[in-house]
Amino acid sequence: MLFDSPIFFVFLILVVVAYWRLGFRAQNLFLLGASYFFYGWWDWRFLLLMIGSTIVDYFIAHAIARASSDARRKQLLLVSLIVNFGILGTFKYFNFFIGSFVHVIQAFGVSQPSVTFLNIILPPGISFYTFQEVAYIVDVYNRKIEPADRFIDYALFISLFPHLIAGPIQRPDHLLPQVQKPRFWDGDKSLDGMILIAEGLFRKCVIADNCALIANAAFSGKFGHPNIPIVLLGTYAFAWQIYGDFSGYSDIARGAAQILGFHFMINFRQPYFAQSLQEFWRRWHISLSTWLRDYLYIRLGGNRKGESRTYSNLLTTMLLGGLWHGANWTFVIWGGIHGAGLALERVLGIAQDRLSAPFLAVWLRRILIFHVVCFTWIFFRAESLSAAWQMIGGLAHWNWQPSYMAAAKFLILFSLPLFALDLGLEATGDEYLFQSRPHFQRVGVALASILAIVLFGANQANAFIYFQF
Amino acid sequence: MTRTHRSIALVLLGIILIGLMAEAGARFALGRMSRIQRRIDQEYRSSLALPPNTPAGKPTMLLLGNSLLLEGVDFDSLRSALAPRYDVHRLVIEQTNYVDLYYILQTVFRQGSRPHDVVLCLSVGQVIADDMRGEFTARYLDSAVVPSLARREHFDATTTTNYFFAHWSAWFGTRVELRKWLLGQIMPDVVNMTVVLGARPASNIPVSEVLLRSGPRLKELKALCDRYGSRCTILIPPTLTEDHAEDLAALGREIGIRVLVPVGAGRMDKSEFRDGFHLAPAGAAIFTAKLDSEL
Numbered sequence: 221m222l223f224d225s226p227i228f229f230v231f232l233i234l235v236v237v238a239y240w241r242l243g244f245r246a247q248n249l250f251l252l253g254a255s256y257f258f259y260g261w262w263d264w265r266f267l268l269l270m271i272g273s274t275i276v277d278y279f280i281a282h283a284i285a286r287a288s289s290d291a292r293r294k295q296l297l298l299v300s301l302i303v304n305f306g307i308l309g310t311f312k313y314f315n316f317f318i319g320s321f322v323h324v325i326q327a328f329g330v331s332q333p334s335v336t337f338l339n340i341i342l343p344p345g346i347s348f349y350t351f352q353e354v355a356y357i358v359d360v361y362n363r364k365i366e367p368a369d370r371f372i373d374y375a376l377f378i379s380l381f382p383h384l385i386a387g388p389i390q391r392p393d394h395l396l397p398q399v400q401k402p403r404f405w406d407g408d409k410s411l412d413g414m415i416l417i418a419e420g421l422f423r424k425c426v427i428a429d430n431c432a433l434i435a436n437a438a439f440s441g442k443f444g445h446p447n448i449p450i451v452l453l454g455t456y457a458f459a460w461q462i463y464g465d466f467s468g469y470s471d472i473a474r475g476a477a478q479i480l481g482f483h484f485m486i487n488f489r490q491p492y493f494a495q496s497l498q499e500f501w502r503r504w505h506i507s508l509s510t511w512l513r514d515y516l517y518i519r520l521g522g523n524r525k526g527e528s529r530t531y532s533n534l535l536t537t538m539l540l541g542g543l544w545h546g547a548n549w550t551f552v553i554w555g556g557i558h559g560a561g562l563a564l565e566r567v568l569g570i571a572q573d574r575l576s577a578p579f580l581a582v583w584l585r586r587i588l589i590f591h592v593v594c595f596t597w598i599f600f601r602a603e604s605l606s607a608a609w610q611m612i613g614g615l616a617h618w619n620w621q622p623s624y625m626a627a628a629k630f631l632i633l634f635s636l637p638l639f640a641l642d643l644g645l646e647a648t649g650d651e652y653l654f655q656s657r658p659h660f661q662r663v664g665v666a667l668a669s670i671l672a673i674v675l676f677g678a679n680q681a682n683a684f685i686y687f688q689f
Numbered sequence: 690m691t692r693t694h695r696s697i698a699l700v701l702l703g704i705i706l707i708g709l710m711a712e713a714g715a716r717f718a719l720g721r722m723s724r725i726q727r728r729i730d731q732e733y734r735s736s737l738a739l740p741p742n743t744p745a746g747k748p749t750m751l752l753l754g755n756s757l758l759l760e761g762v763d764f765d766s767l768r769s770a771l772a773p774r775y776d777v778h779r780l781v782i783e784q785t786n787y788v789d790l791y792y793i794l795q796t797v798f799r800q801g802s803r804p805h806d807v808v809l810c811l812s813v814g815q816v817i818a819d820d821m822r823g824e825f826t827a828r829y830l831d832s833a834v835v836p837s838l839a840r841r842e843h844f845d846a847t848t849t850t851n852y853f854f855a856h857w858s859a860w861f862g863t864r865v866e867l868r869k870w871l872l873g874q875i876m877p878d879v880v881n882m883t884v885v886l887g888a889r890p891a892s893n894i895p896v897s898e899v900l901l902r903s904g905p906r907l908k909e910l911k912a913l914c915d916r917y918g919s920r921c922t923i924l925i926p927p928t929l930t931e932d933h934a935e936d937l938a939a940l941g942r943e944i945g946i947r948v949l950v951p952v953g954a955g956r957m958d959k960s961e962f963r964d965g966f967h968l969a970p971a972g973a974a975i976f977t978a979k980l981d982s983e984l
Contacts (some may be wrong), residue, residue: 226861227850261846301976375939407693414700626882633876659696667703674711 221261221327224424231258236479244402248372251480255381259345266343269307270379276303278351278374281360281367293361298356307352311340316547345385347544349378356392356501365392373399382476386469388487388507395463395482403481409569413653414476415666419652421469422669423638424595425677430634433678434627438613439601445613449624453631454611455594458601459633463491466505486651488641492593495577495585496570497561500593512541530566534685535559545600554599561592597656635677691975715859715867723870728865729782733829736780736797739804741778750775751802753794754810754924755785761926761968762810763977768980775806782829787811787906789826792838797833798917798929808913808984810924812966813932814894817902817964824855828862842864868974896933900940911946920947924982927952927976929965951979 221228235254242250260267272618280300287293329376356377357367368374377396383389437443438454446454470487477484487507494500523530535556543557577585602608644653656660720727738747750771752758759781769779782793790809797804818834821842826833832853839849855862872879907923914921923941925934925948941948952975959965961972968976 222847225847226854227847356844405690407697411693411697411700418700480713544774622878623882626876626878629876630872630879630882659692663696663699666700667707669717670704672706674707676866676870677870 221258223469223544224421232476232479233627239480240405246632248376248399250373251375252379252383255376255379255384258381259379262344271344271348271375273350273353274375274378275371276300277357278368278371278554281357281374284357285367286358293360297357297361301354304350304353304357305416308346311342311346313543313547314340320549331588348389349384351389351508351515352378352392355389355395355515356506359392364397368396368400370400371437380477381484382480382482383484386466387505388470388473388484389511390507391482394485396588398482406481409481410479411659412652413418413475415650415662416471416475418477418666418669419449420468420473420475421673421677423464423468423471425468425673427634427638428461428468429678430676431461431464431488431631435461435601437627439603439607440507443623443627444619445612445617447619448467448615449620451598451611451614453624453627455597455600456635457631458597459492459590460631460638463488464601464638476672491640492590492639493586493646494589495594496565496580496589497558500589501558501562508541508544516540531563534562534566546566549605550599550602553605553608554596557596557599578622605673622634648679711860712858714861716820719859719863719867719870721894725783726866732778732780736804737800737802739778739802740802741805742976747774747776748805750777750806750808751797751804752777752779752808752810753790755780755790755815756781756783757812757815757926758810760963761976762980763971763973767977767981770977771984775984778804780929782822782826784822785826786815786820786822788819788838788842789822791889791906791910792834793826793829795834795913796829798919799831799833802929804919804920805916807919808922808924809910810926811935812926813899813903813937816906816923816937817894817899823865824851824862825865827855828859830858831855836958842854847971876949882970893930894933896936900925900936900981903937904940904944907941907944907948922947922949925950927957927968927972928954929957929959929962930954949980949983951983952976
């Protein structure tokens with residue numbers, strides 16, 4: 221069930237109406253059933269996989285809490301990590317590693333070895349709920365949280381439908397207590413939730429789906445062989461597409477959760493206004509970047525084991541972060557460039573506080589970082605490494621066609637509103653436009669967003685990008 | 690009622706109002722604003738009520754197709770030329786392929802229409818294509834055929850429900866057209882860009898694949914037309930490069946369905962095509978004249 225499809229809103233309305241008529245325990249049970257229905261809407265077999273891993277982690281967490289020795293606790297932690305990453309690895313990376321192995325063997329002159337590729341469909345949201353399960357087990361192991369007493373509560377924490385498919389990845393110490401405590405209808409929060417949903421739909425249907433037309437055309441060769449205008453058009457378009465798409469999804473998720481009485485962490489804070497890559501990662505996909513920081517970078521030693529280990533930890537974290545996005549070397553390179561960039565910033569000491577910098581310097585740095593990020597998007601968007609190199613090679617050629625100007629105007633028309641929105645949010649520090657303004661202005665923003673979606677929404681066969689991760 | 694509750698009510702009321710306005714706009718205004726939409730609606734309505742023969746005893750013919758039919762056949766000339774023998778009607782829905790048109794034809798039959806002859810005008814590539822126009826097509830489908838379409842195309846549940854929504858809601862079904870029209874008003878040169886965006890690179894499909902994929906389709910099309918007592922013809926428009934249309938015609942003879950190739954691949958000059966794919970008026974005149982003698 222896609223967040224921008226009418227059936228989702230029928231589902232959401234029915235769930236909200238029924239949910240607020242129930243008592244606390246019944247609410248959790250009902251939401252769990254609704255979340256499983258939401259997930260099983262794609263394919264009920266995927267549901268069995270998720271329920272299976274939920275059961276395993278629920279019991280392992282309790283076993284860790286009861287274990288008398290550290291060695292036993294560590295063993296149980298390992299079992300859980302092997303199960304979780306084993307499932308993720310099998311479904312997401314098996315064919316990738318086999319294929320890469322075959323390429324390496326062939327590079328050494330060995331003829332095509334006999335290997336078996338699995339005919340696997342990637343279950344939606346597996347990367348997201350696996351990370352959430354791992355965070356829970358690690359936090360229980362570190363005695364940061366107590367394991368959930370009730371299976372229903374834990375299962376709901378994992379599967380709550382607004383975050384289930386593409387996050388934001390919720391931290392156990394943030395969401396689990398909300399699941400375990402009664403929730404009460406709050407009109408203000410519900411209004412905020414509705415406005416967030418409207419803004420999220422605007423970001424997805426108006427900004428992302430329209431920018432996608434240009435990005436897809438540029439990266440699929442419809443504009444012709446790559447040259448400077450095509451590369452710039454395609455890359456800028458994809459930059460706004462992926463930002464609108466994913467931040468829109470996150471807003472809808474947060475809005476839906478808010479109407480149900482939950483609070484989800486913010487996932488994006490005007491990322492293209494970052495003045496360094498480090499700042500970019502504090503603003504982009506915050507739930508993933510903080511997960512990687514807390515459960516990978518710090519576990520590897522973070523910056524506590526000397527400079528060279530810090531750089532290697534940064535690179536490892538970002539390479540694995542890249543691989544998390546998809547089983548393709550393009551994502552690994554994307555992560556690698558970010559990792560190398562972060563390490564370089566650290567070497568040069570340029571990731572420090574920028575607040576006091578002059579206006580012009582701030583904007584020059586923002587423009588520079590935006591272009592570095594855009595360069596990495598080429599790898600992220602390209603179907604293969606060779607396609608990415610071909611696109612980059614286009615930067616050595618100049619050609620101009622009248623259709624490029626039309627595409628540029630189209631792109632400005634559909635990216636400027638998001639840029640303006642971010643300018644407003646950056647200036648006010650609000651989570652959504654006019655958050656701290658009077659009610660009638662907030663209602664106006666919501667209705668203006670809906671009207672724009674009705675008139676300019678281009679959502680047809682355009683699934684959210686992060687669904688595939 | 691608190692101020693917050695009033696605001697929530699206002700948002701909900703506003704959404705309902707915008708939804709109703711969008712629906713009314715799509716139902717009543719889009720047809721007036723858009724020449725293309727008006728034509729499609731008129732042709733669709735007329736195609737739903739065709740008897741096998743006119744009261745004068747003349748058999749009816751329904752020409753069904755996409756922009757290749759619209760631009761490749763001078764319809765008025767053809768209708769005049771065939772007038773002594775046929776009462777000719779046309780239904781053109783742009784950007785459609787075989788699957789769209791097969792289900793639209795099913796709908797036409799299910800609604801009680803019984804054209805004596807059905808002529809489906811598609812390129813060989815479009816006969817075997819799996820692509821569909823999308824939710825716009827659902828506007829012209831009987832809701833009863835949507836489940837069968839969903840099974841055949843392996844739609845997920847969300848896509849299937851989107852087709853139902855597009856069938857019931859004029860705005861949802863035509864929202865892409867509405868957006869295109871609005872953009873055309875704001876930025877006229879965007880229309881030319883959408884041509885670039887919509888273009889598909891020509892693919893050279895091996896003959897074995899053409900035969901493999903078209904065989905079942907020809908059989909199901911024949912079965913559908915036989916069931917409703919119509920005679921079916923597939924009309925292949927001219928192309929610049931080899932498209933294996935003659936092989937398709939031979940397969941049609943085996944299956945018992947007429948595949949017409951009035952002008953073979955590469956027989957027309959490049960100048961007679963508007964864009965290398967659609968015929969220009971001069972090319973359409975040549976093709977229409979050939980068609981008149983073969984239909």
